[in-house]
Amino acid sequence: MTITKLGHCCLLIDVDGTRILTDPGLFTTEEQETLEDLDLLLITHEHTDHLHVESLKKVLAKNPNARVVTNTAVGKILRAEGITFDVIEHSQSTSIGSISIDGFGNEHAEIYGEYGRVQNTGFLIADRLFVPGDAFTVPGKPVEILALPVAGPWMKVKEAIDYALAVKSKLAFPVHDGMLTSFGSAHSAPEKFLGEAGIQFIIPKIGQPTEFKP
Numbered sequence: 001m002t003i004t005k006l007g008h009c010c011l012l013i014d015v016d017g018t019r020i021l022t023d024p025g026l027f028t029t030e031e032q033e034t035l036e037d038l039d040l041l042l043i044t045h046e047h048t049d050h051l052h053v054e055s056l057k058k059v060l061a062k063n064p065n066a067r068v069v070t071n072t073a074v075g076k077i078l079r080a081e082g083i084t085f086d087v088i089e090h091s092q093s094t095s096i097g098s099i100s101i102d103g104f105g106n107e108h109a110e111i112y113g114e115y116g117r118v119q120n121t122g123f124l125i126a127d128r129l130f131v132p133g134d135a136f137t138v139p140g141k142p143v144e145i146l147a148l149p150v151a152g153p154w155m156k157v158k159e160a161i162d163y164a165l166a167v168k169s170k171l172a173f174p175v176h177d178g179m180l181t182s183f184g185s186a187h188s189a190p191e192k193f194l195g196e197a198g199i200q201f202i203i204p205k206i207g208q209p210t211e212f213k214p
Contacts, residue, residue, distance in 0.1 A: 001128055003145075004209045006031040008178025009050055009133070011147065014209075015099050015126050021066075022123070022131050022147075023050040024059055027178035031207065038063040040096050043070040044133025045108055045120040046077055049178065053081055069094060069101060073119035089121050099126045105137030109154040116154070128212070134176070136163045143169040145212055149176035150186040157189045164194050171212065173202045 004012040010028040012035065013020040020040045024032045026048045033055055041059070043051050051074060060066060060083065068078065068085040078085045088094050088103040095101060102124040108117055122132035122139065130143040134154055146169035150160045164172050172194060174187055191201040204210045 001126065001145075001212045002209045003129070003173075003204070003212060005173070005175070005204045005206055007206055009044070009131070009147070009149075009175045011131065011175070013125060013129065018097055018099055020096075020099075020125065021059070023133070024052060024056050025049040025178075026052040026055070029055040033058045033062070035059065036062055038066040040101075041066055041068045042101070042123050042125075042131065043068065043074050044122060044131065045071070045118050046074050047108075047116070047118065047134065050133065051077070053077065056083070057081070067096065069123075071103075071106075071119050071121040088123070089119075101125060102127075102139070102141065104130075104139040105132065105135050108134045109136060111154045128214075130167065130169070131175075136166075138163075138166050143167050144171065144214075145169060146172040147175045148172040148190065150174040150190060151177050151180055157185055160186075161190055161193050164190065164199055165197055169199060171200045171202060173204055173210075 002014040006028045008027040009023040011022045018039050022042045069088050071089050090106045093102045104122045108120040120133045120135045122137045124130045129145045131147045148164050194201045
């Protein structure tokens with residue numbers, strides 16, 4: 001599995017030649033709109049930093065055979081735009097070729113009361129990589145690689161560290177940091193404390209593939 005972080009929560013994942021894109025949002029429009037040969041797009045929730053509809057249309061124009069998988073709430077938005085999709089939610093599964101996609105969780109983490117509280121579905125890809133979206137969902141399966149949210153209006157760095165410790169992945173790397181002008185403790189604190197707990201914390205370079213061997 002090769003993972004290229006395009007920025008924020010937009011990841012290009014290659015599993016034995018199958019190309020998967022996650023959360024094509026507003027922070028990565030330029031990067032995602034150049035991609036070709038995509039097989040699958042996964043969208044965790046409807047907030048614009050994870051789903052930029054106009055950019056998604058451009059991605060799909062270049063990748064007309066790509067399948068879109070998301071939840072019911074996002075599906076309503078896509079249906080209104082004439083975009084075809086499949087629904088996968090908590091405790092549901094699908095596959096693309098031999099690659100499994102499992103859904104976990106149903107709700108965005110709290111920002112303030114019900115503000116911003118939308119449906120959120122995390123995806124476990126190929127029984128290895130977990131992409132949680134904006135939630136602290138601990139999936140009911142072992143996780144080897146965690147795309148760890150490290151910043152945002154719905155979380156503190158302490159919660160990021162505690163979440164990774166609860167998931168107990170072997171590896172983690174930071175996501176949901178596209179709004180930061182300086183990464184600071186959002187990267188350094190997880191690197192320190194997760195490392196002490198035996199979880200390898202990797203900081204990928206934007207746009208450069210990182211290979212994760214089994």
